[in-house]
Amino acid sequence: MSAPEQVDLLILGAGPAGMAAAIAARGQGVSVLLLDENAGPGGQVHRAIETRAAKDDQDADGARLVLALRTSGADLRFGATLWAIEPGGKVFWSEGGVGPEARGTQARSITARRVLLCAGATERPLPIPGWTLPGVMSVGAAQIALKTAGLVPEARVWIAGQGPLLWLYAKQALAAGGRIAGIVDLSHGVPPDALRHLPRALLAPGYLAKGLAWQYAVKRAGVPILRAESLRAEGEDRLRRIVIDEVAHEADLLLLHDGVVPNTQVTRAIPGCLHDWDAVQACWRPRLDAWGNTTVEGVMVAGDAGGIGGARAAAHAGRLAALEVAHALGRLTRNQRDAEAGRWRLALNRQLAPRRFLDALFPPLPAAAIADDTILCRCEEVTAGRVREAVSLGCLGANQTKAFTRTGMGPCQGRVCGPAVHAVIAAAREVDPAAVDPFRTRFPTKPLTLGELAALAS
Amino acid sequence: MERYDVAIIGGGMVGTAIGYGCAGHGARVAVLDEGDVALRASRGNFGLVWGQSKGDNMPAYAAWTRRSIALWPDLAERVSVLAGRDVQYRQVGGLTFCLDEQELVARRDFVHRRHNQGHASVRMLDRRELEELMPGCPLGPDVSGASYDPNDGHVDPLTLLRGLHAGLRAAGGAHLPGAPLDAIEPAAGGYRLRRADGSELLAARVVVAAGVATTPIAAMIGLDVPVRPVRGQNIVTERLAPILPKPASAIRQTGDGTVQIGVTNEDDGSFETPTTTAALAGMAARALRVLPPLAQARMVRSWAALRPMTPDGCPAYAESATHPGCFVAVCHSGVTLAAVHAGPLAEAVLSGAVAEIAAELHPSRFVGMTHVQAH
Amino acid sequence: MFKRTDPPDCTITWDGRELPARNGESLATALLAAGVLHFRETPVSGAARGPLCLMGACFDCLVELDGQPNVQACMTPVRPGLVAAPQRGIRGLPEVEDAA
Numbered sequence: 001m002s003a004p005e006q007v008d009l010l011i012l013g014a015g016p017a018g019m020a021a022a023i024a025a026r027g028q029g030v031s032v033l034l035l036d037e038n039a040g041p042g043g044q045v046h047r048a049i050e051t052r053a054a055k056d057d058q059d060a061d062g063a064r065l066v067l068a069l070r071t072s073g074a075d076l077r078f079g080a081t082l083w084a085i086e087p088g089g090k091v092f093w094s095e096g097g098v099g100p101e102a103r104g105t106q107a108r109s110i111t112a113r114r115v116l117l118c119a120g121a122t123e124r125p126l127p128i129p130g131w132t133l134p135g136v137m138s139v140g141a142a143q144i145a146l147k148t149a150g151l152v153p154e155a156r157v158w159i160a161g162q163g164p165l166l167w168l169y170a171k172q173a174l175a176a177g178g179r180i181a182g183i184v185d186l187s188h189g190v191p192p193d194a195l196r197h198l199p200r201a202l203l204a205p206g207y208l209a210k211g212l213a214w215q216y217a218v219k220r221a222g223v224p225i226l227r228a229e230s231l232r233a234e235g236e237d238r239l240r241r242i243v244i245d246e247v248a249h250e251a252d253l254l255l256l257h258d259g260v261v262p263n264t265q266v267t268r269a270i271p272g273c274l275h276d277w278d279a280v281q282a283c284w285r286p287r288l289d290a291w292g293n294t295t296v297e298g299v300m301v302a303g304d305a306g307g308i309g310g311a312r313a314a315a316h317a318g319r320l321a322a323l324e325v326a327h328a329l330g331r332l333t334r335n336q337r338d339a340e341a342g343r344w345r346l347a348l349n350r351q352l353a354p355r356r357f358l359d360a361l362f363p364p365l366p367a368a369a370i371a372d373d374t375i376l377c378r379c380e381e382v383t384a385g386r387v388r389e390a391v392s393l394g395c396l397g398a399n400q401t402k403a404f405t406r407t408g409m410g411p412c413q414g415r416v417c418g419p420a421v422h423a424v425i426a427a428a429r430e431v432d433p434a435a436v437d438p439f440r441t442r443f444p445t446k447p448l449t450l451g452e453l454a455a456l457a458s
Numbered sequence: 459m460e461r462y463d464v465a466i467i468g469g470g471m472v473g474t475a476i477g478y479g480c481a482g483h484g485a486r487v488a489v490l491d492e493g494d495v496a497l498r499a500s501r502g503n504f505g506l507v508w509g510q511s512k513g514d515n516m517p518a519y520a521a522w523t524r525r526s527i528a529l530w531p532d533l534a535e536r537v538s539v540l541a542g543r544d545v546q547y548r549q550v551g552g553l554t555f556c557l558d559e560q561e562l563v564a565r566r567d568f569v570h571r572r573h574n575q576g577h578a579s580v581r582m583l584d585r586r587e588l589e590e591l592m593p594g595c596p597l598g599p600d601v602s603g604a605s606y607d608p609n610d611g612h613v614d615p616l617t618l619l620r621g622l623h624a625g626l627r628a629a630g631g632a633h634l635p636g637a638p639l640d641a642i643e644p645a646a647g648g649y650r651l652r653r654a655d656g657s658e659l660l661a662a663r664v665v666v667a668a669g670v671a672t673t674p675i676a677a678m679i680g681l682d683v684p685v686r687p688v689r690g691q692n693i694v695t696e697r698l699a700p701i702l703p704k705p706a707s708a709i710r711q712t713g714d715g716t717v718q719i720g721v722t723n724e725d726d727g728s729f730e731t732p733t734t735t736a737a738l739a740g741m742a743a744r745a746l747r748v749l750p751p752l753a754q755a756r757m758v759r760s761w762a763a764l765r766p767m768t769p770d771g772c773p774a775y776a777e778s779a780t781h782p783g784c785f786v787a788v789c790h791s792g793v794t795l796a797a798v799h800a801g802p803l804a805e806a807v808l809s810g811a812v813a814e815i816a817a818e819l820h821p822s823r824f825v826g827m828t829h830v831q832a833h
Numbered sequence: 834m835f836k837r838t839d840p841p842d843c844t845i846t847w848d849g850r851e852l853p854a855r856n857g858e859s860l861a862t863a864l865l866a867a868g869v870l871h872f873r874e875t876p877v878s879g880a881a882r883g884p885l886c887l888m889g890a891c892f893d894c895l896v897e898l899d900g901q902p903n904v905q906a907c908m909t910p911v912r913p914g915l916v917a918a919p920q921r922g923i924r925g926l927p928e929v930e931d932a933a
Contacts, residue, residue: 037889039857039910044888051857084735092735109735122890132893134870134883141887142835144907149855149862151835176838237881238870252834271732378885378893381877393623394469394633397494403501404620411696411758411892411903416885437494442733442760447696450719450742451753456735457743696903697876699925715876715923751926756903 007033007075009325010091010112012082012266015043016311017303018118019065021318021325022074028326032074033110035093037081037446041066043120044140045311048148055175058311065315083107083444085115085270089298092456094448107452114298114325118318119263121304124283124364125420126161126186126258127384129232129374135239139257143169152178156250158242160184160231161257163362167214169255174221181251182224184231184244186365194360201357203350211358258365261419262286262305269441272296277434280359281308283419284438290345291324292317300324308359309352316348367423376424377417379410384424391428397437398422411447414439462488462632464807465651465661467639467675471500471615471792472799473667474622479804481629488659489626490651491635499669500792502690502763503615504720505712506705507794508552510572510580510607518818519772520577522798527609529797534613540628541621545613546713552610553588553706557600557747569605580607592703600747604706612705614713615793622796634659639668642678648783665807666786669766670729676788676821680780683821685788687764689724691737693745695755702749709745717752719745722762731762765790774821775803777812785812786821837866843913854911861887861894861906872896872906873920895920900927 009025011018014036022032042049046062054060069076077095084092089112096105123140130136139159145151152173158181159170170180219225228244233254235241242251261283267273274287274295285307292300302321303314320341327337370376372385382405390404398414398421401407407421408414414421418439426433444453464480466473469491481487509527513520527549534547556562569582583591584603591606623633637655644650648662668675669685676683697715705711708720722737738760746753766788768774773789785807789795806812813820841853845863854863861884864872870883873895884894887907898904898917902924906917 037908086735090735122888123886132880132882134872134881137884138886141884144887145835145862145865149858149866150838151862151866152838153834154836155834157834178836238883271730378882378891379877381875381880390620393620393627394491394635395494396635399494399501403498403616404623406616409759411756412890413758415890440495443735444738444757444760447756447758449754449756450693450695450746453693453735453739453757454743454746454753456739458736458740697923699923701926754901754926 004110006111006113007031008112008329009033009114009116010035010110011116011118013043013118013120013303013305014038014041014069014076014078015118015120015303015314016045016062016065017305017314017318018043018116019069019318020315021116021118021302021322023065023068023072024319024322025325026072026074028322028331030322030326030329030331032072033077033112034074035077035080035082037079039078041069041076041078044144047144052147061311061315081446082266083446083448085266085299085443089113089115091115092444094452105449105452107448107456109456113329114300116292116300116302116321116325117266117305118301118303118314119266119305121260121308122263122415124258124261125416126256126365127370127374127376127420128256129371130234130239131256132375132378133233133235133239134237135235135252136233136254136256139166139169139255140260142255143172146172146176150176152176153253154179155252156181157253157255158182158184158249158251159255159257160186160242162187162365163257163259164211164214164358165260166257167211167218170218170223171214174218174223180223181249182226183218184242185225185227186231187362191360191363194357197357197360201354203353259362260304260308262307264305265413265415265441265445267294267301267305268438269443269445270294270296270299273299275438278307279434280356282364282423282433290320292321293324309355313348313351316344316351319344320348364423366427367420368427370420370424376420377407377410379412380406382407387421387424388428391425395425396429398425398439399437401425402439408439413441413445460488460659462486462659462661464488464663464665465490465649465659466665466667468667468669469623469633469635470498470667470669471503471619471622471796472669472787472789473665474619474626475792475796475799476665476667476787476804476807477631478622478625478629479800480808481626481631483805483808485808487626487631488661489631489633490639490653491633492638493636499763499765499790500615500619502692502761502765503793504692504718505612505615505710505793506552506707507547507549507611507613508791509577509794510552510554510605510610511707512791512794513577513772514568514571514575516770516772517575518816520575522773522816522819523791523794525802526795526798529801533797533800537618537621537625540624541617542624543617544713545617545621547611547613548713549609549611550704551606551608552612553604553606553704555604555706555748556602557744558602562602565603565605579609580605582606595702596749596751598747598750610705612710613793618793618796622800639675642781642784644781649781662783663807664784666784667788669788670764672766672786672788676786679778679784679786681776681778681786681821682824683774683786683788684769684824685766686725686727687729688767688790689726689728689731689762689764690721691733691741691760691762692721693719693738693741693757694759695752695757698755701751706748708741709748717755725767729764731764733760733762768821769824769827773819774824775812775816776820776822777810783810834868835865843911845911845913845915845917848918856911856913858911859887859907860896860898860909860911860915860917863911864906871919874922876923879922
């Protein structure tokens with residue numbers, strides 16, 4: 001497929017934020033090119049929604065968005081991986097098939113008047129001893145297997161960690177006929193300061209009720225829930241058993257989860273795009289104004305990539321960003337933009353109301369507890385002890401640590417280990433995580449072949 | 459206030475090597491450094507330990523480089539132990555590929571000139587000799603020949619930097635990162651150094667090894683050392699089975715199997731370090747002319763760093779006339795020269811004999827000089 | 834382990850063995866459904882690995898697909914007759930037919 005040389009709005013990511021933004025922008029007559037590296041629209045939350053039956057409200061939301069997106073007139077490119085954004089709105093991506101056709105994947109570029117990044121969230125890693133063994137996966141991965149391929153757990157499948165997604169997946173897996181050997185709750189119960197966020201959270205009771213309902217459903221199904229302090233995975237060439245507080249249990253699969261964080265892999269690579277440390281969600285997020293503008297002219301962010309808010313909040317943020325784009329391109333006056341935005345801003349605020357409570361309720365597990373011989377960087381096989389040693393040699397942040405240890409230098413480009421390395425450095429230095437620089441990412445933010453890259457040489 | 463024998467301004471490859479060397483001789487050393495995202499040339503270094511192109515028309519630099527290469531095997535052994543990981547120094551000979559007749563002629567002239575300057579180890583290889591040197595290496599049809607110096611080699615620069623830091627620490631030296639330097643002031647028994655975070659320390663001797671930030675800091679000790687930032691972009695691939703047995707200018711396969719491709723010389727005066735797709739694409743295209751099978755290899759990372767460049771591209775070392783006991787050391791080849799920096803230069807700092815070991819490399823030669831091409 | 838809630842509708846070849854799969858699902862889920870956890874061995878230590886994230890981020894599900902090394906199984910849709918094998922350690926580079 002050829003691409004035009006210019007577009008009004010380039011959107012990265014066909015999750016709720018990207019889809020809603022594309023639909024809203026098209027509604028204002030803005031030309032849209034939407035890129036997503038997956039095979040179809042939906043993002044993680046509405047993954048494969050076109051090929052499975054909608055089971056709940058959230059699925060129904062997704063199905064509606066996908067349908068509207070398909071008829072919006074936006075240029076949709078799936079299997080398209082964005083890998084660079086340069087000044088002046090020049091965007092580069094690779095497209096042309098995955099797998100056996102990857103040889104034919106070609107680098108492309110376009111100039112976009114506005115770029116909206118809706119890259120969603122990634123799971124915070126939960127490094128425990130043995131988590132590199134085959135058979136140890138993330139809860140998010142298991143949920144993808146459920147949504148895209150109808151795979152459910154059976155027999156000796158354990159789930160461990162903390163966070164709302166853990167309970168949601170357990171409930172979904174049970175509802176789909178799966179069986180779970182047990183849940184290892186590594187959190188320390190309800191943190192006392194979470195309760196001060198409760199009054200605001202009650203403004204959106206449906207959300208909270210849902211979260212509690214998930215936990216209740218799992219308990220009622222008779223799944224054992226074990227509160228534990230320590231967990232490790234064991235086996236030779238694959239997972240054989242897990243050891244919970246020094247008691248061994250046979251295990252075929254272990255699904256880990258420690259919450260989700262904004263995917264900032266692309267925004268961190270853009271010079272001048274500032275990020276702030278969010279102490280409550282324990283993550284970096286791009287500095288955004290109320291419309292989703294970053295600190296770089298023409299580059300915007302909507303949805304979980306700008307701070308975790310969930311699918312519905314993401315869609316509203318996408319709509320607001322689209323209005324701002326229409327205004328910036330002269331299609332809406334300021335007053336028209338503000339008038340259109342009112343109801344979406346109200347809806348967004350309602351969605352975000354319980355956030356602080358949920359975030360306080362599910363704090364990430366402490367990095368200080370990670371044992372020295374536990375691998376943090378799975379690509380380069382760098383342990384927590386090695387990272388702490390670099391700190392003792394004077395490394396203040398993730399970048400010098402990377403140079404000293406190779407952590408974050410492998411093909412995943414620090415996507416997986418980034419939050420853990422950052423947290424371990426902060427804990428080892430005994431400083432506020434905000435004072436520790438995260439990995440600086442670089443374009444290309446996804447590996448591409450030298451052949452593809454060289455083809456762009458003039 | 460803490461008192462040191464030697465304070466080094468700069469925790470990159472140059473400063474750390476000097477600090478490690480001084481500490482090894484029993485001096486009480488502090489290495490002052492900036493934060494996590496300082497503009498470190500050390501991080502952008504290509505990892506060549508290289509003599510064939512160094513010191514063209516500057517025999518003192520060529521000799522200084524050869525002296526360092528001679529000391530490198532010993533440094534490599536010590537640094538590997540200190541880093542707890544093989545520093546991967548391999549003195550297997552190094553190449554500069556020529557991709558057409560014009561490049562071949564120009565390189566032949568260059569090698570001839572090096573011979574006349576007394577650098578005898580470098581020689582030209584034609585295509586057939588290259589194939590004999592590296593049997594099975596899938597060189598592209600455009601490769602017409604190369605210059606070759608058997609004394610050249612390569613190393614893992616990041617393990618080197620880590621090992622030098624570990625050595626500094628092991629010898630009792632202090633690494634003080636996190637704050638830029640505000641002032642160097644004469645004080646009883648030496649100099650008082652004031653830092654941006656409000657901290658102060660005293661040192662009998664001070665070495666400015668501040669890379670691209672050298673000029674303003676050298677001015678604090680009364681030395682005029684013009685240094686410009688020259689940006690170099692790098693590409694590194696995923697780990698690959700052996701494909702290139704010897705390092706070359708701008709392309710080498712590391713001990714880990716990754717292939718590193720360099721490197722631009724962007725001399726625009728900017729202190730920013732973005733990578734640009736156009737430059738990376740050009741580098742990739744040239745690498746594919748050398749080794750066409752690399753077209754299928756995935757690049758996993760690109761980065762850019764600023765190299766400190768003097769007006770003639772050669773290093774500068776001096777003791778200040780107005781601030782005795784204060785020195786400057788700056789170069790863009792901190793890896794190749796690490797062995798002389800940790801050895802003879804560190805000793806000269808302690809004995810005050812810097813002028814004797816590097817008289818012709820004094821920055822006074824820059825007076826009236828306009829900036830020339832890097833090499 | 835995982836079990837399927839929808840029946841397989843085609844077969845693929847993994848490391849010389851025929852496995853059931855569903856057209857259009859990812860190669861990674863097809864392997865997991867067939868009880869395969871060991872996708873590759875790392876180029877660093879040779880340790881066995883399988884997928885972690887299934888969303889294209891972790892690069893732990895690398896396989897050799899139709900002779901092409903280091904392909905992410907989670908981003909590869911299944912088509913009937915697909916042939917794949919574990920990625921064993923460091924990858925090689927294919928011969929170049931057209932060296933121009």
